[in-house]
Structure formats: C-alpha cells, structure tokens
Amino acid sequence: MAKKLVVKDRERCIGCYSCMFACTRTWYEAVGIEKSAMRVKNYPGVEGAFSVRVCQACRDPECAAACPTGALRVSKRGFGVELVKELCTHCRECIKACAANALQWDEQEKLPIVCHHCGVCVRYCPTKVLAMEEVR
Amino acid sequence: MYRMLSVDLTSGKVEEKEVSELFRTFIGGTGVLTYLAMQEITKDLDPFSEKSPIYFAIGPLNGYFPSMSKTVAMFRSPLTGDLGESHAGGRLSLAMLSANVHVLRITGRAEKPVYLSIDDDSVKLVPCSSLWGRSALATERILREKEDHRKGKKSIVRIGPAGERLSPIAAVTVDSSRHFGRLGLGAIMGSKNLKAIVVSGSNCPELKDKRSYQSLYDRIFQELIGSENTYKYRDLGTAANVVPLSKIMGLPTRNFSQGFFEGAQGISGEYFADHVLAQQISCAHCPIGCIHMGVLRELFADPHMYKALKTSYDHELIYSLGSNVSVSKAENVLKLIHFVERQGWDAISIGVVLAWATEAFQRGFITLKETEGPALNFGDVETYLKVLENIALGKNEFYRDLEKGTYHCAKKYGGEDFAICFNKNEAPGYMTGPDAFVGYAVGVRHSHLDCAGYSVDQKYLGRSEDIEKEVRAMYEEAVWRVLTNSLVMCLFARGVYTPQKVVECLNAVGFDIDESKMNQIAHTVHGMKYSLKESLGFAFADLTLPKKLTSVYTSRGKMSEADFKKRIEPYQRLVEEDKSLASRAL
Ligand code: SF4
Ligand code: SF4
Ligand code: SF4
Numbered sequence: 030m031a032k033k034l035v036v037k038d039r040e041r042c043i044g045c046y047s048c049m050f051a052c053t054r055t056w057y058e059a060v061g062i063e064k065s066a067m068r069v070k071n072y073p074g075v076e077g078a079f080s081v082r083v084c085q086a087c088r089d090p091e092c093a094a095a096c097p098t099g100a101l102r103v104s105k106r107g108f109g110v111e112l113v114k115e116l117c118t119h120c121r122e123c124i125k126a127c128a129a130n131a132l133q134w135d136e137q138e139k140l141p142i143v144c145h146h147c148g149v150c151v152r153y154c155p156t157k158v159l160a161m162e163e164v165r
Numbered sequence: 166m167y168r169m170l171s172v173d174l175t176s177g178k179v180e181e182k183e184v185s186e187l188f189r190t191f192i193g194g195t196g197v198l199t200y201l202a203m204q205e206i207t208k209d210l211d212p213f214s215e216k217s218p219i220y221f222a223i224g225p226l227n228g229y230f231p232s233m234s235k236t237v238a239m240f241r242s243p244l245t246g247d248l249g250e251s252h253a254g255g256r257l258s259l260a261m262l263s264a265n266v267h268v269l270r271i272t273g274r275a276e277k278p279v280y281l282s283i284d285d286d287s288v289k290l291v292p293c294s295s296l297w298g299r300s301a302l303a304t305e306r307i308l309r310e311k312e313d314h315r316k317g318k319k320s321i322v323r324i325g326p327a328g329e330r331l332s333p334i335a336a337v338t339v340d341s342s343r344h345f346g347r348l349g350l351g352a353i354m355g356s357k358n359l360k361a362i363v364v365s366g367s368n369c370p371e372l373k374d375k376r377s378y379q380s381l382y383d384r385i386f387q388e389l390i391g392s393e394n395t396y397k398y399r400d401l402g403t404a405a406n407v408v409p410l411s412k413i414m415g416l417p418t419r420n421f422s423q424g425f426f427e428g429a430q431g432i433s434g435e436y437f438a439d440h441v442l443a444q445q446i447s448c449a450h451c452p453i454g455c456i457h458m459g460v461l462r463e464l465f466a467d468p469h470m471y472k473a474l475k476t477s478y479d480h481e482l483i484y485s486l487g488s489n490v491s492v493s494k495a496e497n498v499l500k501l502i503h504f505v506e507r508q509g510w511d512a513i514s515i516g517v518v519l520a521w522a523t524e525a526f527q528r529g530f531i532t533l534k535e536t537e538g539p540a541l542n543f544g545d546v547e548t549y550l551k552v553l554e555n556i557a558l559g560k561n562e563f564y565r566d567l568e569k570g571t572y573h574c575a576k577k578y579g580g581e582d583f584a585i586c587f588n589k590n591e592a593p594g595y596m597t598g599p600d601a602f603v604g605y606a607v608g609v610r611h612s613h614l615d616c617a618g619y620s621v622d623q624k625y626l627g628r629s630e631d632i633e634k635e636v637r638a639m640y641e642e643a644v645w646r647v648l649t650n651s652l653v654m655c656l657f658a659r660g661v662y663t664p665q666k667v668v669e670c671l672n673a674v675g676f677d678i679d680e681s682k683m684n685q686i687a688h689t690v691h692g693m694k695y696s697l698k699e700s701l702g703f704a705f706a707d708l709t710l711p712k713k714l715t716s717v718y719t720s721r722g723k724m725s726e727a728d729f730k731k732r733i734e735p736y737q738r739l740v741e742e743d744k745s746l747a748s749r750a751l
Contacts, residue, residue, distance in 0.1 A: 043454040045447035046259070046318075047231065047386070053369055054379070060228045061263055061369030062449075063317055071309075076341050076475045077446045077458050136316055136367045155390045155452040 031106050033086035033146045034067065037160040042079040044069060048150035048159060055149045064135060066144035067159075081158060084109055084131045084144035092141070095126030101141060108164050112143050167193070167225075167267040172281060172288065174357050175215055175273030179288045184268055192676075192683075193224030195250065196651035196690045197268060198239040202248065203697050212243040212349075213331065213356040221269040224652040225674050226667075227258040228370070229378075231386050232658035234258055234448040236339075237650060242348040244333040244514075244570050245589040247703045248694065249348040250610040254448035254655060255340035257364065260320035264366030273357065280308065280323075280361040284315055285368070296360050300507035301325030301338040308363055315365050318449070323361035324351045325509020326557060331355050332568035334514035334591070338506070342456065342477035343448065346511040347612060348590065378673050385661060385670075390452050394660025398455040399445060403480035404434030411488070413626060415597035415619070415720040418488045419543050420520035421585050421711075424596045424719055428493025432483050437495050443475060448655065455479075455657055461499040476503045484594025485516025490523065491543035500546065504553050514570060517591035519549055521571045525580040535563035535578075582712035587611050588703065596714075597622035598721030600635055603732040606708040607740075608643065609694045614656060616643035622721055630721075636732050640739045647694070648687040685746075692747030695740050705737040 049065035057064040067083040086108040093101045093110050100116035101123050103109075119139040124132050133142040151159040167188040171180040184197065191197045198220045205218050219240045226233040236257040242249030261267065264283050271281070278297040279290040296304055304323045312319055320340055328335035328351030335351025336344045345351075354360075372378055389395055397405055407429055410416040414424030430436060441459040448456070461474045476499055486492065486501040505512050525531045526541035533540065537560065539548045555564040566574050571591050575584035585592045587605040593613040595601045600618035608615025616639035625635060645664070646656070654662055662670075664680050671678050695703075710729040717723070 040444075043445055043447040044449075045452050045454060046449050047452050050231075050450055054372065054375070054382075057369065058372045058375045059369035060372060062259070063263065063367045064369050071341075077444050134316075137369075153386065153452075155454065 031108070031146070031164050032148065032161040033108060033164050034083050034144060034148065034151065035160055035162045036081045036083055036158060038158055039079070039081050041156040042069060042081060042158045043156055044071060044077070044079050045155065047153040047155065051153040052150050055147070056145065064142060065150075066133060066142045067150055068133060082129070082131045083159070084146070085129050086146060086164060091126045091128060092123040092132050095122040097122060101143070106146070109146055110143050112141060114140060117141075168265055169268035169270060170266045170283070170288065171270040171272070172290075173273040174271065174275040174279065174290065174359060177290055188225060188267070189676075190686075191690060192648070192651040192671075192686055193267065194222050194237045194651040194653035195239070195647060196686065198222045198237055198250075199690050199693050199697065201268070201270070202239050203693060206241050206248065206697065206701065208701055210241055212241040212246075212353055215274045216272060217241055217353060217356075219271045219350065219353055219357075221257070221261070222653070223258045223261050223267055225676065226652045226654070226670050228262040228450065229674055230382060230670050231389055232451045232453060232655045232661070233652055234451040234655050235653040236261065237653050238337070238345045238350055240350055240353050241701070242333075243331070243352045244349040245611070247588060247701050248609075248698050249350060251337075251345040251347050251350055252650065252653070253337070253339045253343045253345045254451070255343035256318055256320040256449040257322060257339050258653065259449040260318060260364040260366065262370070263317050263368050264364055265368045266364070266366075269362075271357070271359065275358040278358050278360050280363060281359060282312070283362070283364045283366070284317070285366045293360050297329060298326060301509040302507050304361055305338070305340070308361055312363050312365075317365035317367050319363055319365045321361060321363055324354045325507060327509045327568060328352055328355035329360075330559065330568065332510065334511045334518070334568060334570050336509055336511045338509055341446065342458075342506065344511070346513065348610065349511075351509055373675070374673070381669055381673055385666065386452065388661045389658060392661060395453045395657060398453050398657045401434030401438055402445075402455055402457040404437050404457065404478060404483055406434070406480045407483055407488070408433045408435070410595065410597070413597070413623070413720040414718060415595055415622075416488050417484055417585075417592070417594055417596045419491050420489060420524045420583060421592070421596055421713060421717060423717060426488040426491075426493070428491070429488065431493040432487040432495050432498055437478060437483075441495055441499060451655060451658075453655075453657055459495070459499050461496055461503070474499065474503045476506055478502060481594050482512045482516075485513045486519075489516055489520045489594070490549060492546055492549075493544065497546040501549060501553070504550060508553070508557050510568065513593055514591040515553075515568070517585055518567050518571050518574065519552065521574065521580065521584050522552070522567060524583050525574075525578060528580065530579040531563070535561075537561060585711050585713070587711075588708065595619035595622075596717070596719045598625070598719045599630075599724045599728050599732060600625075600639060601719075602710060602714060602724070603729060603736065604639055606710070606729070607705070607733060607736045609647070609691070609698070615646065616640065626720060632731055633735060636735045637739070640736060644684075644687045644691050644743070647691045648683060651686075651690065688743045689747050689750045692740070692743030692745070693751070696744050696747055705733055705740075708733055
C-alpha cells in the first residue's frame with residue numbers, strides 16, 4: 030500500500046531544516062528552503078519550539094476542491110494532490126482552502142508547492158521527527 | 166554572482182555591487198572581508214565614528230553544504246582598537262543567501278534608533294525608538310512577531326542595552342542564543358543607533374550538476390550525523406569538557422588561580438544534561454544540533470508558583486560564569502547567563518570582569534566605597550547578580566567602568582597583574598598550558614579558536630616540550646581556519662571537512678581550485694590580517710602574559726614570561742612569511 034509523510038514526533042525537532050533543504054533540492058534542483066513542500070516553523074518568542082507542517086494526504090482534499098480550474102486535483106495515488114501547471118491561474122484559492130495550513134506557495138513561480146509523499150525529507154531528518162506511514 | 170549590499174545609515178542610501186571577483190580571489194567570508202577592511206579600516210578611524218564600517222559576510226558553501234552555517238562579522242574593535250572579527254550561527258547565513266546578499270556593509274549613523282530590514286530587494290530603515298532599552302531577548306520576540314507576515318525565514322540580529330550604552334564588551338545576538346560575542350560589535354551597532362537587522366528572502370539558487378552534488382552532499386551529511394567527530398557536540402555539547410579539564414588542571418578557577426575546580430561536578434556537562442537540559446537545537450542547515458537549551462525552574466511565590474527561564478549553555482559560559490567565579494551549581498550558572506543574555510554582554514568578557522573585580526576587592530584595590538554596599542566574594546551568586554544589575558543601571562562610576570572591560574578597569578583601579586587579558590581581550594576558558602596562552606595572544610582575533618593552542622597543550626601532556634613543533638602545529642591550524650572561516654564553516658564540522666573534501670565542495674559550486682591554490686589563498690589572507698592588525702597598532706613585541714599566570718599551575722605546570730616569549734618569536738617569524746606573501750599578492 031502507498032505511504033504518506035507524517036509528523037511522528039514533533040518535540041524531537043532540533044530546527045535544522047535538513048528536511049526542507051532536501052525537499053527543495055529534490056524537486057526544484059535548488060538550494061534553500063523556500064521551495065519545500067513541508068515546513069518547519071518557529072513560534073515568535075518561544076525558544077526551540079517548532080511546528081512541523083506537512084501535507085495531510087487527504088483523500089478528499091480541500092485544496093483541490095477550491096481550485097476553480099482543476100489544476101490542482103487528487104493525485105493518481107488516491108490521496109494528496111498533483112498539479113497541472115498549465116491550468117493554474119495563480120489565484121491562491123488552494124492555499125486559503127487547506128485548513129491544515131500545509132500547502133505552500135512558490136513566490137517566484139506563483140504556483141502551489143505540492144507534496145509528492147516521496148519520503149526524501151524523512152531520510153534527512155537526524156532525529157526522526159518525520160516518518161512514512163501506510164495510508165489507510 | 167556574488168553581491169554586496171551597502172547601507173549608509175546617515176543618508177539612508179542603499180548601494181549594490183557585484184563582488185564575484187573578490188570571491189574568486191579570496192573565496193568568501195573572512196577572506197573577502199579582510200580585503201575590504203584593509204581598504205577602509207585605518208589607524209585614525211574611531212570605531213564609533215560615522216565612517217566606521219561593519220561588515221557581515223557568508224561564503225560560497227553556505228546553504229550548499231550542511232554545517233556551513235556561520236556568518237563572519239568584521240569591524241574595528243572598540244575594546245582593543247585592533248581588528249575585530251567575530252562569527253555567529255543561527256539562521257543568518259541562510260537568510261543572507263535567501264536575500265542574495267553575500268556581503269552586507271553598514272556605515273553611517275541613524276539620527277534616531279532604527280532597525281535595518283532586508284527582505285529580498287526591499288531594504289528599509291525602520292524607526293524603532295520604542296525598542297531602545299529593550300533586552301536582547303525581548304527585541305527578538307517583538308521583531309519576530311512584528312515581521313511575521315514575511316514569507317521567508319527571518320534572521321534577527323540585535324543588540325541589548327549593553328550595546329546601546331556603548332559597552333566595548335557588548336555582543337550582538339543572532340536568533341535564538343547565537344552571538345557575535347567577542348570584541349565589542351554590539352557597541353558599534355549601538356553607536357550607529359542600529360538596534361537590529363532583520364534579514365529574509367526567497368532566493369533559492371539553482372543547482373547546476375545535481376547528480377554529483379547530491380552524492381557529495383550525502384557523503385558529508387552521513388558523516389555529520391554518524392561520526393564520532395560530531396557526536397560529542399550533540400550529546401553533552403562542549404560542556405563535556407568541564408570535568409576532564411578540571412581533572413588535568415586546565416579549567417580556570419577563581420580568576421585563573423588554579424585549573425582544578427572542586428565544584429566541577431555540579432557544573433559538568435553530565436549534571437547539566439541530567440538536571441536542566443530541555444532540548445538540543447541547531448543552526449539552519451546543520452544536522453549536528455549542538456545548541457543545548459537549559460531550563461531553570463524558579464519558585465517565585467509560595468507555595469507553588471513557578472517560572473521557567475530557558476537559556477543556552479556551553480563550555481565557555483560555564484567557565485566564565487561558573488568555575489572562574491567559583492559558582493558550582495548549574496542552576497546558578499544559568500541564572501547568571503540569563504541576565505547576561507538579556508543585557509547583551511559578551512559572556513566571556515563579563516565573567517572575566519567579575520572575576521577580576523572579586524580579586525581586586527579581596528586585595529584592596531576596590532573597596533566598599535566603590536561597590537556601594539556589596540562585598541565581593543567568589544561563589545556568591547546573589548551578589549554577582551546585584552553587581553550585574555548595578556552595571557545595567559549604571560549605578561556609579563565604578564559600575565559604569567566594569568562594562569568597559571577588564572583591561573580598562575585594571576588600568577584605572579590597579580590590579581593589572583591579575584587582569585586576565587591578552588591584547589586587552591578577556592581570556593577564554595582553558596588554562597592547559599603555554600600554547601593556550603600563546604594562542605590567545607597571537608591569534609588573529611585573540612580567541613582560543615584561532616589556533617587551538619589548548620588542544621596542542623593536551624597533546625603534549627606528560628611529554629617534553631617541543632617548541633618548534635608546537636608552534637608550527639598552532640600556526641598551521643590558524644592558517645587552515647582562515648580558510649574554513651572563508652567558507653563559512655562551523656568549526657564543529659571540522660573533523661568531517663578535510664581539505665580534500667573542501668576542494669570537492671568548492672569545485673561543486675564552480676570554483677576552479679585545488680589544494681595548493683586553496684592553501685596559497687589561506688596563507689595570503691592570514692598575512693593580510695596581520696598586516697592590517699599591525700597597521701592598527703598590534704605588535705608581537707608588545708604581547709605580554711598577565712603576571713599572575715606566571716605563578717599558577719597549568720595542566721603543563723608553571724610557565725614563565727620567557728616560556729611565553731620563546732613561543733611568540735617563532736610564531737611571528739612564520740607570520741612574517743605570510744605577510745610578505747600577502748604584500749606580493751596585493
Ligand atoms: S494541501 Fe492541504 S488540503 Fe491539500 S491534500 Fe494536502 S493537507 Fe489536504
Ligand atoms: S515527502 Fe517529498 S515532496 Fe513531500 S515534503 Fe517530503 S521531500 Fe517534499
Ligand atoms: S530535519 Fe527533522 S529535526 Fe531537522 S528541522 Fe526537519 S523535522 Fe526538524
């Protein structure tokens with residue numbers, strides 16, 4: 030059965046961003062974190078507390094439902110989403126619709142950054158915050 | 166393309182300049198900044214004048230490879246008058262790369278307090294009088310919230326009240342508890358009415374040859390997370406040194422009176438980990454996770470009202486606010502660190518000031534008249550907190566003097582023999598023997614990290630000395646570190662990044678370089694640094710060993726002023742070669 034990315038143990042996060050670098054590198058062949066599909070955020074004023082946002086791998090995704098052109102649609106896997114770039118009108122409706130605040134926006138390309146549930150970020154997490162889990 | 170952003174705080178003018186040629190010649194980081202500083206930092210420049218520049222730089226490997234996570238700052242030190250250089254981690258190097266700023270140069274003076282805001286191409290000076298006076302910690306909280314609308318990760322670089330008061334031992338704090346600590350950069354920001362710098366951006370440079378890059382990246386990453394070389398930094402952190410150092414009489418205790426601290430167990434890395442460690446955190450793009458955050462739970466009202474202070478600790482802080490002032494409880498060390506963090510002093514310097522003041526009081530150089538009440542005793546945390554508070558309040562002339570540094574105080578009140586400074590800079594936390602002390606004296610920034618004399622000492626424990634070899638080992642380390650500081654690498658990754666790996670990494674980012682060329686650049690920049698230092702007044706011949714240190718027992722026994730000089734001379738000869746190399750190259 031296919032697997033999805035999950036946050037297994039958030040409190041272990043050391044905020045190294047290795048995960049985001051890995052995602053950006055893998056899917057955009059670039060250096061940095063701003064193109065990562067998952068995000069590690071720090072709270073203002075709370076030392077060392079990180080919030081880890083990953084795509085929830087919805088079967089009936091809010092983001093896709095909000096997409097007016099069908100550019101963002103349920104992935105062939107049956108969970109999570111895929112993007113047909115050519116159809117995207119850069120309206121950001123998908124971003125607003127994801128209640129988990131998990132879908133990210135590529136500021137340069139003006140496109141949503143979808144998670145492929147590929148598991149690369151998991152392999153770079155030194156403290157095993159992230160994991161791949163069976164989709165039920 | 167490498168880019169320098171210049172901001173003039175007086176006029177508000179912002180200029181961009183391509184500096185790719187400088188990066189090709191000097192690699193980046195400290196190499197590039199040394200060259201730039203040579204053009205602008207001159208003998209007659211007042212560090213607090215409008216013209217006085219502050220530079221920050223990253224190098225070609227920041228962002229590209231893990232644990233290349235530091236930023237270098239350069240300036241004229243208000244503490245020593247010499248070249249000031251300091252390094253910090255946090256998220257700054259990532260933020261600068263994301264904003265496509267490889268060098269940031271700041272000059273001028275704002276009329277009223279401002280913070281410098283950089284978000285991609287938007288560069289602004291934001292008035293912030295209401296932030297003036299706020300602690301270094303509060304300033305970060307406020308700005309992180311205020312600038313929360315930004316897309317990219319922010320790095321927040323700021324001063325506390327110590328910098329505003331122009332204390333020449335004031336630090337600049339970066340994100341969560343990283344610092345440009347040493348040599349007084351905080352005071353220069355203060356003199357410019359520059360409370361903070363907030364940097365972010367969305368630039369993600371494209372990779373050219375991803376396949377080969379990825380395999381090199383993976384090799385390095387695996388070593389960083391799996392090797393012995395980095396394990397100690399993650400596990401107990403540098404605090405692991407405390408007990409072993411005390412055992413070999415290398416842990417400065419009570420103002421460097423001895424190297425054995427009877428209370429070492431109570432401030433050991435193990436004690437901290439077992440009782441106060443909350444978690445480890447990391448700088449951006451570093452999987453090591455060396456930053457140890459301690460939590461101090463304090464009862465503030467009976468019976469069960471608690472507050473919790475979260476603050477980071479490491480060996481240097483445990484020495485300066487622990488053993489060297491005879492504080493033997495981890496919880497008390499955290500209390501002192503927290504106060505120092507809020508004010509924004511360099512923790513090493515302020516600790517050495519406290520230790521000097523205590524000894525000066527005990528020997529009668531300072532009396533109750535100066536302290537207006539408190540009698541200074543080693544180990545007396547409550548009094549130390551009171552003293553720090555009085556300094557923060559600028560209570561009287563004596564307290565205002567204390568934050569001008571140990572050298573200044575000893576000149577004024579006496580007690581120079583036990584003022585533990587090298588070239589006016591307060592000493593770091595090792596008294597392992599002659600190489601540690603010589604290293605503080607000759608190092609480019611008078612830090613234990615310049616040439617790692619403390620580690621050379623430890624290799625020669627119980628062996629007969631070999632001055633020539635020892636000096637050469639320190640010198641070679643110093644030259645190599647010029648290179649790693651040009652990348653800009655975290656020193657904790659030094660066991661993984663061998664010269665050969667560094668060449669591979671540089672090749673991967675488009676540098677046409679091999680080991681011998683790299684070595685040549687390191688020697689050249691090393692020579693440039695000393696030429697610049699000497700033009701600002703530094704002289705090997707003037708270096709002295711604080712008198713007290715000739716009568717104390719180090720890990721390698723007692724040393725004399727002559728032992729000290731015997732090492733300085735050959736070190737200077739090696740540096741002379743680099744200086745002539747540099748003068749030929751420029
Ligand atoms: S982006 Fe949000 S709504 Fe869309 S599939 Fe992921 S979690 Fe669900
Ligand atoms: S699972 Fe893959 S696509 Fe999703 S965040 Fe991780 S690396 Fe990126
Ligand atoms: S790699 Fe793991 S520890 Fe590092 S930021 Fe990501 S989730 Fe946190």
